[in-house]
Amino acid sequence: MKRIWIVGLMLLGVLLVAPQAMAEEPFKIGVVSPVSGNYGDHGALERAGMEMALKDLGGKILGRTVELEVLDSESNPDAAARRARSLIEKDQVKVLVGGVSSSVGMAVGAVAEERKVLYVCTNGNSDELTSAKANHYQFRVGASMAALGRAAATYATNNLGKKWFYLTHDYSWGHSGTRWARDVMEKTGATEVGEVKVPLGTRDFSSQLLQIRNSGAEVLMITCAGFDNVALLKQLAEYKIYDKMKVVYTLMEYVDMYPLDPDERQAYAAVEVSWNENPKMEAASKKFEKMFPDAAAPVMDNGNYNGYIAIMMINEAANKAGSLDDVEKLICAMEGLEITNNLRAQPSYVSPKTHQVLSTVDIVKANPEGKGLNIWDVQKAYHASEYDMTEEENPVDVSCGAQK
Amino acid sequence: MLILSLILNGVVLGLVYTAVALGFSLVLGVSGVINFSHGIIFTFGAYFFWAMYQSIGYLPAMVLAPIFVAGIGYLVERVIIRRVYGQDPLFGLLITLGFAIAMEELIRMIFGPAAHNVDPPSFASGLLIIGDFVYSYYRLFIAGVAILMIGGTWILTEKSNFGAVVKAGMFNSEMVGALGHNLYKLRLYVMVLGSAAAGLAGILAAPIWSVKSGMGNAILMPSFLIVLMGGLGSIPGTLIGGLLVGLSISLGTLVVPRYVDIIPYLLMGVIVYFWPRGLMGQQNIIE
Numbered sequence: 001m002k003r004i005w006i007v008g009l010m011l012l013g014v015l016l017v018a019p020q021a022m023a024e025e026p027f028k029i030g031v032v033s034p035v036s037g038n039y040g041d042h043g044a045l046e047r048a049g050m051e052m053a054l055k056d057l058g059g060k061i062l063g064r065t066v067e068l069e070v071l072d073s074e075s076n077p078d079a080a081a082r083r084a085r086s087l088i089e090k091d092q093v094k095v096l097v098g099g100v101s102s103s104v105g106m107a108v109g110a111v112a113e114e115r116k117v118l119y120v121c122t123n124g125n126s127d128e129l130t131s132a133k134a135n136h137y138q139f140r141v142g143a144s145m146a147a148l149g150r151a152a153a154t155y156a157t158n159n160l161g162k163k164w165f166y167l168t169h170d171y172s173w174g175h176s177g178t179r180w181a182r183d184v185m186e187k188t189g190a191t192e193v194g195e196v197k198v199p200l201g202t203r204d205f206s207s208q209l210l211q212i213r214n215s216g217a218e219v220l221m222i223t224c225a226g227f228d229n230v231a232l233l234k235q236l237a238e239y240k241i242y243d244k245m246k247v248v249y250t251l252m253e254y255v256d257m258y259p260l261d262p263d264e265r266q267a268y269a270a271v272e273v274s275w276n277e278n279p280k281m282e283a284a285s286k287k288f289e290k291m292f293p294d295a296a297a298p299v300m301d302n303g304n305y306n307g308y309i310a311i312m313m314i315n316e317a318a319n320k321a322g323s324l325d326d327v328e329k330l331i332c333a334m335e336g337l338e339i340t341n342n343l344r345a346q347p348s349y350v351s352p353k354t355h356q357v358l359s360t361v362d363i364v365k366a367n368p369e370g371k372g373l374n375i376w377d378v379q380k381a382y383h384a385s386e387y388d389m390t391e392e393e394n395p396v397d398v399s400c401g402a403q404k
Numbered sequence: 405m406l407i408l409s410l411i412l413n414g415v416v417l418g419l420v421y422t423a424v425a426l427g428f429s430l431v432l433g434v435s436g437v438i439n440f441s442h443g444i445i446f447t448f449g450a451y452f453f454w455a456m457y458q459s460i461g462y463l464p465a466m467v468l469a470p471i472f473v474a475g476i477g478y479l480v481e482r483v484i485i486r487r488v489y490g491q492d493p494l495f496g497l498l499i500t501l502g503f504a505i506a507m508e509e510l511i512r513m514i515f516g517p518a519a520h521n522v523d524p525p526s527f528a529s530g531l532l533i534i535g536d537f538v539y540s541y542y543r544l545f546i547a548g549v550a551i552l553m554i555g556g557t558w559i560l561t562e563k564s565n566f567g568a569v570v571k572a573g574m575f576n577s578e579m580v581g582a583l584g585h586n587l588y589k590l591r592l593y594v595m596v597l598g599s600a601a602a603g604l605a606g607i608l609a610a611p612i613w614s615v616k617s618g619m620g621n622a623i624l625m626p627s628f629l630i631v632l633m634g635g636l637g638s639i640p641g642t643l644i645g646g647l648l649v650g651l652s653i654s655l656g657t658l659v660v661p662r663y664v665d666i667i668p669y670l671l672m673g674v675i676v677y678f679w680p681r682g683l684m685g686q687q688n689i690i691e
Contacts, residue, residue, distance in 0.1 A: 040618065041517045170662055197662045203613050203622045204417065206543065207657035210409045213538055230519045231613040238524070238540050238612065240531055259519040259614055296518040 026065040030087030033098035035072035041296040049307025077107035084111040102126030102173040109138035130354040141306040147384035149180030149250040152270035160246040161218025166195035177223025177250035237264035254301040265366035275299040332400035405536035418650025419550035425630040427598025433574040433637025437496035443620030444504040449603025470603040477599020511617040522610040635685025
């Protein structure tokens with residue numbers, strides 16, 4: 001009889017404790033992000049943005065503790081796809097975030113579609129992510145190269161010169177930047193005097209810059225990023241390219257330009273966001289600096305904002321859907337979301353058809369006189385929707401409505 | 405004039421690649437170890453230089469940094485590489501690759517993930533411009549230093565007793581040991597010398613690339629290719645391999661810019677097909 005009482009009490013204890021234990025089991029968000037490779041620094045930035053967002057949310061979404069399970073994409077699409085599969089199979093994640101390079105974004109996006117999990121690509125900018133390679137399970141936070149490239153090219157053709165030379169990183173993202181700059185060039189009567197495509201991993205640009213210097217171009221339109229770009233920026237100054245032509249980047253990251261000497265900072269660039277657009281953003285950036293004193297950049301950069309927005313998107317979609325586990329509900333709730341808690345000057349908006357997040361885009365001019373962290377001045381601000389692909393250019397529709 | 409600039413650029417690139425590959429070639433030749441820590445040793449050179457040059461000046465830092473890097477080479481040989489002498493070259497490759505990956509992370513932890521800027525010395529900044537001919541003074545400066553490095557290594561290996569033993573060690577290390585030479589010491593000296601050369605090459609690259617933890621990865625494969633093309637342990641062969649790589653990259657950008665990375669591999673394939681030991685290679689200890 002005594003035994004029955006003991007067993008009964010144990011069962012009661014299990015029944016009382018088990019639901020609590022289950023409720024407290026953290027929700028894992030799988031982060032496939034580069035820790036190593038050409039984009040290792042950019043990966044650290046987006047992860048910092050995600051951590052900052054989670055901290056601002058008190059570490060919880062819908063009352064549930066959230067953990068970031070990070071695996072290194074190695075800036076390599078094959079490795080990224082393997083990591084994504086591992087997160088889905090071993091850790092049972094239903095939500096993936098991260099990216100940086102577009103090729104990695106597409107690889108993870110394909111896995112997300114195959115396994116029917118939500119994927120928020122943070123920093124890939126290639127058009128294909130929201131056009132040819134768009135899928136129902138994939139969202140993209142970073143501005144498209146259509147929005148960035150056309151904004152940069154419009155500024156260049158109106159203000160800087162009409163004879164252009166292109167320097168293009170030879171992969172999907174690089175091609176996107178040059179494609180949209182060329183689109184503006186052709187429509188505005190500017191002319192192309194040449195193009196050099198450089199493979200990912202190029203550290204020495206001397207041969208290309210010797211050609212460019214002799215090309216007679218008025219504008220050098222560059223789509224190149226990562227450590228390659230840090231080296232390129234040094235060599236643009238070494239070969240005094242700025243004395244011969246204006247240099248315009250279709251996309252620049254603060255972290256690439258920051259290490260330069262002031263007199264080496266002379267390029268114009270489209271940037272997704274600049275940390276000093278208003279006092280509120282400056283305050284957010286200072287908060288970031290305190291949280292991450294060892295970050296690659298001492299201010300908030302594109303990667304930070306996009307990582308932050310990705311987590312806020314998941315939070316707001318979960319609140320709207322009333323669920324964090326139901327992938328389909330999350331996706332449908334995400335479509336059309338207006339994200340005000342994005343640390344930026346204007347809200348971000350999630351396009352339902354393409355799953356592209358639309359935010360502001362700035363044109364900046366590097367400032368050799370800039371003191372401290374002010375390495376560039378904002379010349380003009382656009383909303384990405386002004387230059388993003390039109391429905392005619394990109395008829396894709398991956399929305400919940402189109403799935404029915 | 406563009407062609408002339410590109411040819412000069414190819415020669416300069418070739419000299420720099422040769423300077424980097426020298427140590428790699430000598431260590432492989434004398435020890436039979438494929439030293440994949442060569443890239444991280446190159447990176448250490450750049451970091452030590454960056455940490456010192458603003459406080460003690462360009463030239464003193466350029467002398468001191470390779471000495472510190474040589475110290476790292478000494479430790480690497482004593483602690484890691486020595487364990488794999490006489491074993492399958494794959495062991496050496498793996499253990500040095502593992503060490504390089506760990507050190508890359510350590511550098512990131514100590515110096516941070518961001519790139520660091522290094523200015524070229526004031527006496528070598530600016531451009532040489534003669535009509536349409538344009539070239540960077542700094543690149544001419546590094547070409548000069550690379551020539552001194554290559555020449556110095558050649559004199560050391562061809563005109564000294566030490567060099568004679570090193571060369572003998574490449575062909576028959578056991579015989580060298582049997583003749584009373586301390587093979588371990590010989591290998592240690594070569595590693596120290598090769599590390600100092602790699603460190604100096606890292607210093608030369610710093611003002612062009614900026615200093616970053618992963619910078620050594622970009623020189624590892626070209627070094628390997630150059631050694632395969634030129635022949636193990638041969639300094640003239642390494643120079644020819646370096647110049648072939650430099651010129652093919654520089655001139656290739658004019659003709660096939662998208663595929664310029666592949667050209668050295670194609671060249672290596674052709675050379676190894678006709679000369680399996682490389683252009684100047686002879687029978688060596690890893691055969």
